[in-house]
Amino acid sequence: MINEREISEPVDLCLPGGRLNPAAVGWTRGPRHRANLRGWGRTKRWEYWGIVTPGHILGLVVSSLDYAGVHGLYLLDRASGRETRVDATVPLDRTVRLPAHAGAGLVSMRARNLTIKIEQTPTRTAITARSRGIEIDLVVPAVEGHESLGVVVPWSTRRFQYTLKDLGRPVHGALRLGDVEHVVGQGFAVLDHGRGRWPYSAAWNWAAGAAPGRAIQLGGRWTDGTGSTENALFLDGRLHKISEDLTWEYDRRDRRRPWRIHGERVDARFEPFHERVARANLAVVASEIHQCFGHFSGWATTDTGARVDLDGLTGWAEEARNRW
Numbered sequence: 001m002i003n004e005r006e007i008s009e010p011v012d013l014c015l016p017g018g019r020l021n022p023a024a025v026g027w028t029r030g031p032r033h034r035a036n037l038r039g040w041g042r043t044k045r046w047e048y049w050g051i052v053t054p055g056h057i058l059g060l061v062v063s064s065l066d067y068a069g070v071h072g073l074y075l076l077d078r079a080s081g082r083e084t085r086v087d088a089t090v091p092l093d094r095t096v097r098l099p100a101h102a103g104a105g106l107v108s109m110r111a112r113n114l115t116i117k118i119e120q121t122p123t124r125t126a127i128t129a130r131s132r133g134i135e136i137d138l139v140v141p142a143v144e145g146h147e148s149l150g151v152v153v154p155w156s157t158r159r160f161q162y163t164l165k166d167l168g169r170p171v172h173g174a175l176r177l178g179d180v181e182h183v184v185g186q187g188f189a190v191l192d193h194g195r196g197r198w199p200y201s202a203a204w205n206w207a208a209g210a211a212p213g214r215a216i217q218l219g220g221r222w223t224d225g226t227g228s229t230e231n232a233l234f235l236d237g238r239l240h241k242i243s244e245d246l247t248w249e250y251d252r253r254d255r256r257r258p259w260r261i262h263g264e265r266v267d268a269r270f271e272p273f274h275e276r277v278a279r280a281n282l283a284v285v286a287s288e289i290h291q292c293f294g295h296f297s298g299w300a301t302t303d304t305g306a307r308v309d310l311d312g313l314t315g316w317a318e319e320a321r322n323r324w
Contacts, residue, residue, distance in 0.1 A: 001264065002228075002243040002244055004026060004027050005025070005027070006026060006029075007024075007027065007150075008032070010034065011032060011033055011034070012034050012036050013033050013035045013036055013160075014035075014036050017038075018037070018038035019157040020154055020157045024152050024162070025154050026152060026228075027151045027241060028151075029147040029149075030147055030148050031101055031102035031193075032150060033162050035100045035101070035195035036100060037195060040066050041067070042200075043065075043197050044063070044196055044198050045063065046064070046194045047063070047118060047191070047193055048060070048063075048191070048194075049191055051138065051187060051190075052189075052210070052315065053184050055078055056075060056076060056077060057293055058073075059073070059074040060073055060129055060136070062096060062109045063096075064096050067091070068089055068090060068092065069088075069089070069096040069109055070088075070089050071088045071090070071109045072085070072087045073116070074276065075134070075177075076276070078274075081274060083276065084177075086114050088109070088111035090111050093109070095109060096108070098195075102191075103125070103164075103191075103193075105120055106118070106119055106120070114130070115131075122142060124141045126138070126140075134177060135174075136175055138172070138173035138174075140169045140170065141169075143237060145238075147234070147237060147239040148165060148166035149217055149239055149241075151163055151164075151229070153196075153226050154226055158197065160196050161194060161196030161197075161198065163192065163196075163230060164193040164194075165190070165191070165193075165232075167190050167217055168188050168211075168234060169189040169191070170188065170189075171184060171187050171188060172185055188210045188215075190208050192206075198324065201323050202321075203322070204220070204223075204319075204320050205220040205319055205320075206316075206317070206318050207259075207261060207318070208315045209295075209296040209315030210234075210313055213235065213236050214308065215313070216232075216234070216266075216313060217231065217232045217233075218230075218231050218266070220245070220246050223245070224245045229244065231244065231246060233266070233302065240303045241303070242263070242265045244264055245263070246262060246263040246266065247263065250319075255272065255275055256275055259317050266298070266300040268296055268299075269296065269310075270292070270294055270295070270296050271297070272293060273293060273294050274294070275290060275291070275293075276289075276292075278291075284323070285323060285324055286324075287320070287321065288320070289318060290318060292318065293314075294316070296310045296311070296314070297311045298310045
């Protein structure tokens with residue numbers, strides 16, 4: 001087990017000169033960090049919302065890699081397996097807006113084929129997106145007492161990442177695909193808020209799943225050996241921190257086969273029903289993402305040692321590799 005420090009007061013991510021603030025290293029139960037990043041070239045900022053409903057899975061990303069804005073909309077029809085993808089890369093993107101605090105302010109981008117706007121207030125987050133034949137209008141209400149996991153991962157004083165994972169939020173609204181409207185009354189939303197300065201080459205695993213009253217957040221590879229982890233169990237909105245590097249077992253020849261993610265306090269099994277593959281290769285800049293959607297089983301333990309069943313959680317597990 002790893003001894004991680006819990007932070008309960010607001011803190012700046014960076015020192016005035018732009019290096020990592022040692023006081024920012026630790027984890028939180030909600031947004032506490034201000035991402036006062038400086039400099040250009042290795043700075044990465046993004047906002048990703050993943051939304052699971054009985055009929056669809058939606059992914060929206062607004063990101064700035066300094067030299068370009070890289071944005072996207074992904075929609076899976078769970079019944080048919082049909083995927084809809086809209087990607088937009090804007091060199092030296094000056095239109096993207098990404099606030100320094102998670103859960104507050106406006107996130108937005110616009111390109112010729114896609115616009116996304118995410119308005120964050122203390123009581124709700126409103127998510128809208130438009131592309132040809134697609135209209136997304138969703139609201140993610142705030143829930144009193146609902147906790148999220150914030151973590152600072154320190155590779156060095158010059159390379160570091162702040163991530164906030166907010167899982168199992170309720171969501172309602174509508175998806176309009178062509179002439180057909182799909183009302184969203186059930187399901188959940190997951191936020192991945194990221195701000196940091198990355199090395200050129202990076203790889204990670206991420207798994208997230210939720211059901212009413214329960215959620216699991218697991219990460220690996222990119223945090224290993226740093227003294228920080230992004231692993232947690234959520235029970236009735238309360239965060240139970242899992243401070244250990246986990247073992248990820250899955251078949252890279254066939255990621256549709258079952259996954260296992262385990263350690264002393266968690267033994268999660270994940271059975272995919274769909275694999276999303278996204279690749280880009282622009283010579284110096286490249287990425288490959290395998291995101292599998294599916295169902296969890298297994299168990300995780302609370303801070304007091306009580307074992308919680310993960311059966312019935314729906315979500316995803318992914319492997320990502322980037323040169324950026």
